[in-house]
Amino acid sequence: MTVNALDFYTPRPSFACMDDLARLSRLRYGSDVPLRTGATVKFLKRLAGHVWLVSREFVYGVVKLRQPVGEAARFGAMRLLTPFGLFRGWDVRRNSAGCPELAALSERGFVELPPLPLERVAALAAYFCRHADAGKGRTFADIGGYFDHYRTERIQRPAGLIATGRADCPLTQVALSDHFVDLAAEFLGLDKRHMVASASIDALIRLDQPRIVDRGYDDALEFHRDVDNFRFVKMFVFLTDVGRDGGHHEVYFHSQGRTPMSLGPIARYTNEEISRAIGDAQLHYVEGPAGYAFAENTFAFHRGTKPVKGDRLILNLRYMQDGFRARYPEAFGVIRGNSLLEAA
Known part of the structure; x- marks a missing residue:
């Protein structure tokens, strides 16, 4: 499967843009999720309406599902966890x-x-x-x-x-x-x-x-x-x-x-x-x-x-x-x- 239409805002620009997470309900533990950037993250689990994706470097997200219905999955709110804590925006x-x-x-x-x-x-x-x-x-x-x-x-x-x-x-x-x-x-x-x-x-x-x-x-x-x-x-x-x-x-x-x-x-x-x-x-x-x-x-x-x-x-x-x-x-x-x- 491919990630389309969901944006992840992470400290790494190479992982910053994803447009949709289709067929989410069919993912299994350990499934590889290829991004359009060419990178790959791994699906960990779906628990209480949240989805966890991880790579070797970052825990990418706790994504709260709004309509977790097969291919029509859409997302309401997002919390990003990284080794540096919750994403804080651009610090200059x-x-x-x-x-x-x-x-x-x-x-x-x-x-x-x-x-x-x-x-x-x-x-x-x-x-x-x-x-x-x-x-x-x-x-x-x-x-x-x-x-x-x-x-x-x-x-x-x-x-x-x-x-x-x-x-x-x-x-x-x-x-x-x-x-x-x-x-x-x-x-x-x-x-x-x-x-x-x-x-x-x-x-x-x-x-x-x-x-x-x-x-x-x-x-x-x-x-x-x-x-x-x-x-x-x-x-x-x-x-x-x-x-x-x-x-x-x-x-x-x-x-x-x-x-x-x-x-x-x-x-x-x-x-x-x-x-x-x-x-x-x-x-x-x-x-x-x-x-x-x-x-x-x-x-x-x-x-x-x-x-x-x-x-x-x-x-x-x-x-x-x-x-x-x-x-x-x-x-x-x-x-x-x-x-x-x-x-x-």
């Missing part, structure tokens, strides 16, 4: 000497960045209004019209807009800003030739009526960790003023380096569960004016919040190693550079 403390931004991002999992110039913010919002729903035959004169349309539709987090990767795309231009790219490359310890980026803009809409679930998605409004890649980091820019209860962001400082067993599975968690497991966890509320920018190691527990006093528009930038590019077809190389942040 050794790379951060002499750079306050890098040191803060490594230590807290969060750092404020220089704000994006307001003219750039306005250009991004205008581009979003023209293109976000172009495929549906709609454009909006301003961002208020976009918010009002989806408020009427009762959609809290519409699909948004993804950068094209072309030089004429404003989202792409910001993603390739020297300051963002340099910080990401240093944080991840990557040569820029082996780093890719993606960018998107999305909204959180204040609703007056119960929301309609769109695309079966929960809008990421509960605390969670991101596991987008073996090495990845995200940066964000508010494109509207965001205050408390206006769709602000929340993140637990320092939680990117702490994974108690009770919080091991990649799943949604409550404030109470995190506070109980990490007694000194520090919850930080992220708010600021249009143009406010920050970087975050989103392996830290974080979430968006439901707006009750306004609507939020945000630019999302993701930087990662290029080994997962097939999973993210919208990603583009970062070698092209510019200095938008310095153009204030």
Whole structure:
């Protein structure tokens, strides 16, 4: 059998990508499981809805099955055990000497960045209004019209807009800003030739009526960790003023380096569960004016919040190693550079 569509995030990039675990129920003790990378792990046992896979170097996973039904096996949560303990995300403390931004991002999992110039913010919002729903035959004169349309539709987090990767795309231009790219490359310890980026803009809409679930998605409004890649980091820019209860962001400082067993599975968690497991966890509320920018190691527990006093528009930038590019077809190389942040 072959492993397809299940991602394991391990300290070894050569073992980092698997796409599906088919015919799981037919595995027997000691069965070899070939990976697409050419490596092989060994199936140990299936116990209480968990599966153990092991190699000579690592215990690869405790994988909690959501639907353990023959060939349709799918996976809900995952806990990675290695000789170094539970996987803690990318640790760059050794790379951060002499750079306050890098040191803060490594230590807290969060750092404020220089704000994006307001003219750039306005250009991004205008581009979003023209293109976000172009495929549906709609454009909006301003961002208020976009918010009002989806408020009427009762959609809290519409699909948004993804950068094209072309030089004429404003989202792409910001993603390739020297300051963002340099910080990401240093944080991840990557040569820029082996780093890719993606960018998107999305909204959180204040609703007056119960929301309609769109695309079966929960809008990421509960605390969670991101596991987008073996090495990845995200940066964000508010494109509207965001205050408390206006769709602000929340993140637990320092939680990117702490994974108690009770919080091991990649799943949604409550404030109470995190506070109980990490007694000194520090919850930080992220708010600021249009143009406010920050970087975050989103392996830290974080979430968006439901707006009750306004609507939020945000630019999302993701930087990662290029080994997962097939999973993210919208990603583009970062070698092209510019200095938008310095153009204030």
